[in-house]
Amino acid sequence: MVGPRGVTSTNRELDEAVDLLTLAALPGVGPARVHALVAGFGGAARALVARREHFARIAGEAAAAARSDRELREDVRRRVGTAHAAGTVVRTWSSPWYPSPLRHLADPPPVVFLHGD
Numbered sequence: 001m002v003g004p005r006g007v008t009s010t011n012r013e014l015d016e017a018v019d020l021l022t023l024a025a026l027p028g029v030g031p032a033r034v035h036a037l038v039a040g041f042g043g044a045a046r047a048l049v050a051r052r053e054h055f056a057r058i059a060g061e062a063a064a065a066a067r068s069d070r071e072l073r074e075d076v077r078r079r080v081g082t083a084h085a086a087g088t089v090v091r092t093w094s095s096p097w098y099p100s101p102l103r104h105l106a107d108p109p110p111v112v113f114l115h116g117d
Helices: 011-025 031-041 044-049 052-059 061-066 070-085
Strands: 089-092 111-114
Touching: 011 031, 011 044, 011 070, 011 089, 011 111, 031 044, 031 052, 052 061, 070 089
Parallel strands: none
Antiparallel strands: 089 111
């Protein structure tokens, strides 16, 4: 799907968005913790499969336990897919097209959805 100004999301961005938003959906995890998890494990996908005790040190026990909730991850995947199918462009922190002004926030959102001009 084509989004604002003819740009699209790559499959890599969509997969990364699902991983980042899954982390953000865990209990007690917000943008600062997502950033700490990504930095601590070298990526969102790695954080999601990290050893429970290591993950819990950064995100807490409730978040570590909730990682195994397949329904949560599938819900995030559905929502990202629905947005993408509607022509919304998904940008993650690692994208060179992530909006520059957001990078300067203290706790920038790990994923942004862009639709329209």
